Amino acid sequence: MAEERVRGVRRGPGRPREERVTGAVLDAVVALVAESGMGALTMDAVAARAGVSKPAMYRRWSTKQDLIIAAAESRIGPLTVPDMGDFRAELRAVLTARARAYRLPGVDRLLAGVIGSAAEAGAERGAYRDYTARVMSETRHLLERGVERGDVRPDVDIDAAATLVAASLVFRMVGEQRQPDDALVESVVELIGRAVAVRP
Numbered sequence: 001m002a003e004e005r006v007r008g009v010r011r012g013p014g015r016p017r018e019e020r021v022t023g024a025v026l027d028a029v030v031a032l033v034a035e036s037g038m039g040a041l042t043m044d045a046v047a048a049r050a051g052v053s054k055p056a057m058y059r060r061w062s063t064k065q066d067l068i069i070a071a072a073e074s075r076i077g078p079l080t081v082p083d084m085g086d087f088r089a090e091l092r093a094v095l096t097a098r099a100r101a102y103r104l105p106g107v108d109r110l111l112a113g114v115i116g117s118a119a120e121a122g123a124e125r126g127a128y129r130d131y132t133a134r135v136m137s138e139t140r141h142l143l144e145r146g147v148e149r150g151d152v153r154p155d156v157d158i159d160a161a162a163t164l165v166a167a168s169l170v171f172r173m174v175g176e177q178r179q180p181d182d183a184l185v186e187s188v189v190e191l192i193g194r195a196v197a198v199r200p
Contacts, residue, residue, distance in 0.1 A: 024050040029071035034106025038113035087146035088193040099180040112174045
């Protein structure tokens, strides 16, 4: 009994260990994809790379699809931009944060894999839609806040505008195989800002 208590003290609370396992697995996914592409991504390979058991992985992610989405969200997840009083400044902040994340090693292949996996037979498309909705939620919020503040037109199609914002960087990276840079960010801010601005 005393020995069990000592082991418990040494092991510490469960949450830090859970976080370490989760972090190790998601890092392993990104590293494997960066090195060898999505074809190298198997549950066995991830478990070996992360140094964890497959049961530990399956307790967290029941499918490979869940794991891919979790890895993507660990690099490209929701973000929050404070009210800056100007839609363009807020949009620039979103795009700058996204472009910085997209330049991280392996993220280009990972997002290409997420897009490809969503089209595979048997894919739970709702899971991908939910992920993209979370990623794009702040852009929608900025547009809605701009409408309330008066610097975004109230007749703007929020969904269409948010899609254009997100697609600009992702297509540059995945489709054109080029890094989204500051020049692209400024161009998108100017184009979207001009399109949605309240007209004098």
